[in-house]
Amino acid sequence: MSTLTLDKVKTIKTLNHIAESGLAVFKKDDYTIDNDSDHPDAIVVRSFNMHEMEIHENVKAIARAGAGVNNIPVDTCTERGIAVFNTPGANANAVKELVITSLMASSRNLFSGVEWVKTLQGEGDQVPNLVEAGKKQLVGSEIKGKKLGVIGLGAVGALVANDALDLDMDVIGFDPFISINTAWELSRNIERAMSMEEVFAEADYITVHVPLTDDTRGMFHAETFKLMKPGVHIFNFSRDGLIHEQDMAEALESERVGKYITDFPNENVLNMKNTVPIPHLGASTKESEENCAIMATRQVKEFLETGNIKNAVNFPDASIPYTGKRRVTVFHYNVPHMVGQITTAISNNNLNIADMINRSRGDYAYTMVDIENEIDEAVVSSLEEEIKRTRDIVTVRVI
Numbered sequence: 001m002s003t004l005t006l007d008k009v010k011t012i013k014t015l016n017h018i019a020e021s022g023l024a025v026f027k028k029d030d031y032t033i034d035n036d037s038d039h040p041d042a043i044v045v046r047s048f049n050m051h052e053m054e055i056h057e058n059v060k061a062i063a064r065a066g067a068g069v070n071n072i073p074v075d076t077c078t079e080r081g082i083a084v085f086n087t088p089g090a091n092a093n094a095v096k097e098l099v100i101t102s103l104m105a106s107s108r109n110l111f112s113g114v115e116w117v118k119t120l121q122g123e124g125d126q127v128p129n130l131v132e133a134g135k136k137q138l139v140g141s142e143i144k145g146k147k148l149g150v151i152g153l154g155a156v157g158a159l160v161a162n163d164a165l166d167l168d169m170d171v172i173g174f175d176p177f178i179s180i181n182t183a184w185e186l187s188r189n190i191e192r193a194m195s196m197e198e199v200f201a202e203a204d205y206i207t208v209h210v211p212l213t214d215d216t217r218g219m220f221h222a223e224t225f226k227l228m229k230p231g232v233h234i235f236n237f238s239r240d241g242l243i244h245e246q247d248m249a250e251a252l253e254s255e256r257v258g259k260y261i262t263d264f265p266n267e268n269v270l271n272m273k274n275t276v277p278i279p280h281l282g283a284s285t286k287e288s289e290e291n292c293a294i295m296a297t298r299q300v301k302e303f304l305e306t307g308n309i310k311n312a313v314n315f316p317d318a319s320i321p322y323t324g325k326r327r328v329t330v331f332h333y334n335v336p337h338m339v340g341q342i343t344t345a346i347s348n349n350n351l352n353i354a355d356m357i358n359r360s361r362g363d364y365a366y367t368m369v370d371i372e373n374e375i376d377e378a379v380v381s382s383l384e385e386e387i388k389r390t391r392d393i394v395t396v397r398v399i
């Protein structure tokens with residue numbers, strides 16, 4: 001994809017540690033990384049909670065180096081015309097490996113076993129005898145032949161499901177919104193559930209891989225625990241908000257849920273019985289941090305320089321090779337006559353169109369128009385002003 005010469009140096013702010021290889025995408029002549037800036041052009045973030053943060057009007061894009069965007073006020077960004085990107089699949093293998101690790105480790109009581117054996121410190125020569133005597137408390141189960149239920153068969157869930165089959169588990173999966181691409185990746189030996197209840201009734205282990213949204217918040221609660229096999233192990237590498245924590249604490253206390261393995265510890269979780277709290281390590285591998293950072297920063301760079309969009313969660317995908325002298329990008333409501341009004345403003349300024357694209361997503365749409373003519377800054381301002389005056393426009397950029 002060709003890029004445009006930037007009219008000025010752009011500022012990028014990061015809110016979490018972002019791998020150097022990702023930041024290296026922003027070449028020094030064109031970009032400055034300034035984490036103290038209050039008016040950056042774009043923000044790159046991981047898990048930092050942006051909901052209470054003021055976002056300056058200069059911000060054009062926010063990139064989440066990761067999958068979940070529940071830490072970003074996406075609806076507000078959309079209303080303000082700020083593109084929010086994520087990096088689908090870039091950390092999925094890292095999460096999958098940790099899910100499989102904890103599946104085996106928790107089934108063999110490895111975490112509690114290691115904790116217990118450390119308490120024998122100071123017992124001197126008796127340690128081996130005490131270990132042999134005490135280990136009967138730690139007899140575990142093999143996962144071979146057991147059934148794993150996977151709720152959410154996206155990038156992570158699909159990898160977990162396929163690998164669990166390779167470990168000789170039976171696998172049942174539920175995802176009413178599965179993408180065609182993921183469906184192609186899934187082994188045909190994975191049983192397809194038509195409801196979550198079906199998974200709950202059959203699975204010895206349940207792992208959840210769905211985004212936290214208004215629809216999924218608290219999806220695991222007292223009533224759902226009652227539908228599960230007694231002693232089920234639940235793995236949550238998605239988000240804490242998916243679980244009703246008070247109900248989970250009670251289900252663990254009564255041993256209806258045998259174990260809860262979660263990547264999202266908090267004070268409540270730390271007080272729960274038979275819980276393995278992992279310090280949000282799902283995506284914490286060198287490989288995954290680099291994959292996410294590089295994907296996130298490339299997407300932002302492409303958007304700032306060309307207006308092209310890939311993997312935004314609130315804007316439609318839209319890309320055309322840059323063919324003109326300048327490019328007009330317009331984020332607007334998805335209503336009739338918008339393209340006509342934008343192209344009329346362009347012709348009112350005596351400009352010719354070289355190429356264009358219009359894509360919609362829900363209530364919003366995005367139009368990019370390449371201009372054949374060289375234009376000076378006075379014409380750019382006049383054009384911007386004229387388009388902005390049109391009804392139902394959210395943002396206009398002439399690049």
Ligand SMILES: NC(=O)c1ccc[n+]([C@@H]2O[C@H](COP(=O)([O-])OP(=O)(O)OC[C@H]3O[C@@H](n4cnc5c(N)ncnc54)[C@H](O)[C@@H]3O)[C@@H](O)[C@H]2O)c1
Nearest residue numbers: 067068152153154155156175177209210211237238282283
């Ligand atoms: N622990 C970590 O470090 C870590 C890393 C990556 C992702 N995550 C979390 O895991 C989630 C999933 O990640 P992913 O990369 O697989 O995302 P993804 O978008 O590829 O997959 C999510 C899947 O959930 C499905 N889904 C949505 N609502 C559902 C519902 N009600 N019932 C069943 N399925 C439903 C979707 O159709 C989709 O296939 C992310 O949203 C994020 O919150 C955590």
Ligand SMILES: O=C(O)CC[C@@H](O)C(=O)O
Nearest residue numbers: 046047066067068283284
């Ligand atoms: O950035 C991280 O370490 C975690 C990312 C993870 O929670 C995600 O949703 O991708």
